[in-house]
Amino acid sequence: MSVVLESVTKTFEDPQRPAGKVTAVDGVTLEVNDGELVTLLGPSGCGKTTALRIIAGFESATSGRVLIDGQDVSAMSPHVRNTAMVFQSYAIFPHLTVAQNVAFGLEMRGRARSEIEFRVQSILELVGLAGLEHRSPEQLSGGQQQRVALARAIITEPRVLLFDEPLSNLDAKLREQMRGEVRKLQRRLAITSVYVTHDQSEAMALSDRIVVMDAGRVQQVGAPLEIYARPASRFVADFLGRVNFLEGDVTDIQPDRVSILVRGRSLEVPASRSDLRVGEAASLVVRPETIRLTQASTGVSGAFVGTIRRAVYLGSTAEYDIDWDGGTLLAVVSSPLEHGLLLEGTRIAFDFPAATAHVLPHPPGRRD
Amino acid sequence: MGTQAVVRWWAQAVYDLRRLRDEPLLGAAIAAIFALLLLFILYPLARVLTVSLFPDGTLTLRLYREFLGSWFIRQAFVNSVLMGVLTAVGGTLVGFLFAFTLTRTDIPGKSLLTLAAILPIISPPFVSALAIILLFGNNGLITRQLLGFQEFAIYGMRGLLLAQIFTFFPVAYLTLRGVLESLGGTLEDAAMNLGATRWKAFRRVTLPLCLPGIASALLILFIESLADFGNPLILGGSGFPVLSVQVYLQVTGMYDLPGGAALAVVLLIPSVTTFLVQRYWISRKRYVTVTGKPTRAVIRAVSQRMRWVLFIACAAVALFVLLFYATILVGAFSRAWGADHRFTLRNFGYVFGVGAQAIQDTLIIAVTSSPLAGLLGMAIAFLVIRRRFPGRQAMEFISILNFAVPGTVIGIGYILAFNQRPLLLTGTAIILVANFLFRYIPVGIQSGMAGLRQIDPAIEEAATNLGASTPVTFRRITLPLLVPAFFSGLVFSFVRAMTAISAAIFLVSADWNLMTVQILSQTEAGRLGAAAAFSVLLILIVLLAIGIIRLILGQLFEYRYQAAFG
Numbered sequence: 013m014s015v016v017l018e019s020v021t022k023t024f025e026d027p028q029r030p031a032g033k034v035t036a037v038d039g040v041t042l043e044v045n046d047g048e049l050v051t052l053l054g055p056s057g058c059g060k061t062t063a064l065r066i067i068a069g070f071e072s073a074t075s076g077r078v079l080i081d082g083q084d085v086s087a088m089s090p091h092v093r094n095t096a097m098v099f100q101s102y103a104i105f106p107h108l109t110v111a112q113n114v115a116f117g118l119e120m121r122g123r124a125r126s127e128i129e130f131r132v133q134s135i136l137e138l139v140g141l142a143g144l145e146h147r148s149p150e151q152l153s154g155g156q157q158q159r160v161a162l163a164r165a166i167i168t169e170p171r172v173l174l175f176d177e178p179l180s181n182l183d184a185k186l187r188e189q190m191r192g193e194v195r196k197l198q199r200r201l202a203i204t205s206v207y208v209t210h211d212q213s214e215a216m217a218l219s220d221r222i223v224v225m226d227a228g229r230v231q232q233v234g235a236p237l238e239i240y241a242r243p244a245s246r247f248v249a250d251f252l253g254r255v256n257f258l259e260g261d262v263t264d265i266q267p268d269r270v271s272i273l274v275r276g277r278s279l280e281v282p283a284s285r286s287d288l289r290v291g292e293a294a295s296l297v298v299r300p301e302t303i304r305l306t307q308a309s310t311g312v313s314g315a316f317v318g319t320i321r322r323a324v325y326l327g328s329t330a331e332y333d334i335d336w337d338g339g340t341l342l343a344v345v346s347s348p349l350e351h352g353l354l355l356e357g358t359r360i361a362f363d364f365p366a367a368t369a370h371v372l373p374h375p376p377g378r379r380d
Numbered sequence: 381m382g383t384q385a386v387v388r389w390w391a392q393a394v395y396d397l398r399r400l401r402d403e404p405l406l407g408a409a410i411a412a413i414f415a416l417l418l419l420f421i422l423y424p425l426a427r428v429l430t431v432s433l434f435p436d437g438t439l440t441l442r443l444y445r446e447f448l449g450s451w452f453i454r455q456a457f458v459n460s461v462l463m464g465v466l467t468a469v470g471g472t473l474v475g476f477l478f479a480f481t482l483t484r485t486d487i488p489g490k491s492l493l494t495l496a497a498i499l500p501i502i503s504p505p506f507v508s509a510l511a512i513i514l515l516f517g518n519n520g521l522i523t524r525q526l527l528g529f530q531e532f533a534i535y536g537m538r539g540l541l542l543a544q545i546f547t548f549f550p551v552a553y554l555t556l557r558g559v560l561e562s563l564g565g566t567l568e569d570a571a572m573n574l575g576a577t578r579w580k581a582f583r584r585v586t587l588p589l590c591l592p593g594i595a596s597a598l599l600i601l602f603i604e605s606l607a608d609f610g611n612p613l614i615l616g617g618s619g620f621p622v623l624s625v626q627v628y629l630q631v632t633g634m635y636d637l638p639g640g641a642a643l644a645v646v647l648l649i650p651s652v653t654t655f656l657v658q659r660y661w662i663s664r665k666r667y668v669t670v671t672g673k674p675t676r677a678v679i680r681a682v683s684q685r686m687r688w689v690l691f692i693a694c695a696a697v698a699l700f701v702l703l704f705y706a707t708i709l710v711g712a713f714s715r716a717w718g719a720d721h722r723f724t725l726r727n728f729g730y731v732f733g734v735g736a737q738a739i740q741d742t743l744i745i746a747v748t749s750s751p752l753a754g755l756l757g758m759a760i761a762f763l764v765i766r767r768r769f770p771g772r773q774a775m776e777f778i779s780i781l782n783f784a785v786p787g788t789v790i791g792i793g794y795i796l797a798f799n800q801r802p803l804l805l806t807g808t809a810i811i812l813v814a815n816f817l818f819r820y821i822p823v824g825i826q827s828g829m830a831g832l833r834q835i836d837p838a839i840e841e842a843a844t845n846l847g848a849s850t851p852v853t854f855r856r857i858t859l860p861l862l863v864p865a866f867f868s869g870l871v872f873s874f875v876r877a878m879t880a881i882s883a884a885i886f887l888v889s890a891d892w893n894l895m896t897v898q899i900l901s902q903t904e905a906g907r908l909g910a911a912a913a914f915s916v917l918l919i920l921i922v923l924l925a926i927g928i929i930r931l932i933l934g935q936l937f938e939y940r941y942q943a944a945f946g
């Protein structure tokens with residue numbers, strides 16, 4: 013089953029705001045293919061939940077259409093859409109047992125008692141809740157409640173599975189474990205899924221594709237690696253992981269590479285770009301973990317030189333703020349145990365492979 | 381509204397209607413509820429208005445002009461409003477006294493004080509009046525027997541004010557107790573921590589935060605007092621006419637329905653105005669201050685000396701209330717009040733003999749109307765809070781409008797609306813059931829709405845999302861979670877169906893009579909012993925019923941809770 017959003021817009025009346033309304037989702041067009049897991053990623057308030065609720069049918073789009081499996085469901089009541097949602101608050105029925113919660117969807121579909129019992133059993137085993145059938149939700153840990161919510165959703169074999177920040181109430185360790193399980197389950201059952209989160213690492217770990225949203229609009233759609241490596245805007249670059257922007261001027265454009273002059277050094281970045289002009293300003297997106305450091309005394313030819321202003325040791329990595337030519341640059345070095353920690357005040361030379369850098373037009377994000 | 385707003389509203393309405401296609405049962409329920417609300421709430425009111433404006437078939441303000449010209453009616457209007465204001469002020473003061481003392485001090489005997497503040501709520505509204513006559517009337521225990529007065533003017537304004545304050549202060553108490561509890565004591569602690577004296581903390585923090593609640597209590601009491609019928613009928617006398625009684629006398633005494641209708645409209649205007657102010661202005665503000673969970677109240681908010689002052693004041697009021705009830709109890713077992721106080725069961729013999737039919741009728745009607753009111757209240761609360769459909773706000777407004785309409789007005793409205801085919805209901809049980817059902821849903825609706833606001837909407841959305849249609853979601857998820865609100869709606873409508881009189885007195889017939897009407901007519905006939913016995917029995921029935929309702933709901937829903945929560 014595929015899910016398609018066609019320029020979906022949702023405006024809420026909101027007397028609290030100066031305009032009297034707020035556009036939560038702004039012309040979102042999106043296609044989720046059969047069996048695919050697509051994540052809506054963006055800061056809080058960017059319209060992710062609203063978009064999800066429009067697919068489920070809890071909100072009506074102000075304009076635009078929603079198609080599930082080619083069928084326009086815009087005017088369809090939520091209870092007949094056959095989408096299953098895992099809520100941020102889990103929304104477990106507090107007055108029903110674990111088994112009753114999980115059985116609810118099948119009961120609504122009028123399945124036979126014996127079938128329901130059998131399937132509830134097997135789903136509970138699948139999510140690791142066997143033996144807890146008769147517990148009440150209050151007696152479950154957060155992780156177990158999460159599993160109930162998951163089991164309750166997938167047992168109905170929905171056309172689409174919808175997740176609204178399902179892991180945000182779990183502690184960090186459990187969150188990582190659960191996201192692995194969610195991914196495994198989703199793959200195994202091959203249910204088309206839309207997953208909402210504001211956590212970029214969760215999005216990267218789970219998704220076939222990521223849709224980055226800001227202020228109700230889609231900023232970029234792509235596979236995790238692609239978005240991380242080639243962000244379409246400063247916002248996307250900044251939102252996914254940590255980043256340095258190096259400002260420079262475009263000096264040359266070839267079909268397969270772009271030359272940029274940064275602080276007196278010309279860098280060649282492999283890219284085929286039509287949105288850049290020679291002589292115009294541009295920024296280089298340099299991920300901190302691509303920066304390589306060497307003691308300045310050893311001298312690497314062609315490297316930049318700076319001073320370490322702040323060093324933070326984090327166990328598996330070390331972070332350095334480097335004073336360089338009046339600005340600051342962040343570098344993240346892995347395995348400091350092996351390489352030794354550099355002290356603050358040390359003069360160092362640094363460099364990065366131009367192939368990992370990405371060019372953004374400047375001023376960024378202004379595309380008319 | 382600009383054209384754009386109209387267009388948007390229209391688009392939304394069309395959209396909502398289209399979505400209802402997938403939920404035929406929901407659509408049918410909404411339509412049915414609207415039809416019932418129109419028929420049993422708006423239509424009777426419309427009839428009152430039209431009959432008063434078209435007394436002989438043509439539009440005229442004649443009746444209104446006549447009444448405006450009548451000194452007596454003007455006096456009744458002034459008296460009603462005056463009594464409303466005084467009752468509101470007095471009742472709110474006593475209510476605040478109780479609420480503050482019970483939430484902010486650790487005085488002894490709290491449960492007895494609470495009982496005194498609750499008892500009047502579950503009694504017929506004119507029990508105070510009856511007790512006052514027994515104590516202070518012409519043959520009053522205190523005035524005649526103890527003090528030896530031959531003539532003591534308890535009838536009239538003073539007696540009525542006393543009765544109304546004792547009848548209605550519990551309403552203020554409940555409102556303000558809720559406010560004080562949800563404010564918690566933390567703010568007062570903080571104020572004192574910042575160096576405020578107790579008095580300053582009270583004046584600068586507690587009181588201002590309670591003001592919207594106090595204003596709300598004042599307005600509600602004003603409405604209740606305007607509408608009150610039993611107390612003024614018994615105690616007002618001809619020296620102190622009030623509107624609610626005049627409406628009744630106009631209809632039953634002078635057989636002048638159009639005149640009664642016009643008077644009803646005059647009575648309706650201040651009530652509905654006050655209601656609108658309360659609802660759209662005060663209660664808005666109240667919501668802002670009353671958020672957050674109830675916290676444990678502070679106990680150090682008052683000084684030792686103040687604590688005793690409050691205790692004595694509350695105890696005095698409570699003693700009075702308990703004295704009233706003791707008086708009724710003794711009166712029920714006395715041969716002849718004021719003359720012969722020897723023990724007898726004769727009054728009860730009378731009640732169970734002559735009054736048996738009324739008891740049975742009352743029970744049938746209360747048992748029929750209250751579950752319907754409870755369910756309908758929850759259903760409307762659910763629809764209004766959780767579903768979108770055109771006319772949602774209108775549904776909410778109409779269904780709680782009756783709270784503002786004095787019973788006498790409703791009574792006349794029902795006679796006018798349902799006295800001819802095809803809507804010939806006068807003289808039947810249906811008209812009484814409908815009256816109680818639609819008059820007392822507002823409390824169920826309000827508590828249902830409050831309850832729903834506490835339940836994460838995602839829980840119901842999850843049910844819908846899993847394929848439950850709206851009626852199924854309501855039955856399987858919402859109702860079980862709303863049991864506490866359902867309980868209060870049920871209890872309230874049962875208690876009122878047992879104790880109310882103002883509308884019912886127009887609607888009783890030879891076939892269907894009610895205990896409250898009996899109590900009133902016994903009182904008027906001077907058979908105070910029988911009236912007292914009826915009252916005692918009625919209060920016992922109400923107490924018993926509350927217990928039974930608790931039990932049944934426990935069986936129906938709590939049972940599952942236990943299964944669920946092991």
Ligand SMILES: Nc1ncnc2c1ncn2[C@@H]1O[C@H](COP(=O)(O)OP(=O)(O)O)[C@@H](O)[C@H]1O
Binds near residue numbers: 024034054059060061
């Ligand atoms: N029912 C509503 N009424 C008014 N505004 C709303 C409503 N729901 C969401 N919004 C607004 O729409 C925007 C997007 O909200 P949401 O979709 O919840 O964002 P996210 O899930 O990305 O945090 C926010 O500005 C929010 O305040």
Ligand SMILES: [Mg+2]
Binds near residue numbers: 057062177
């Ligand atoms: Mg959200």
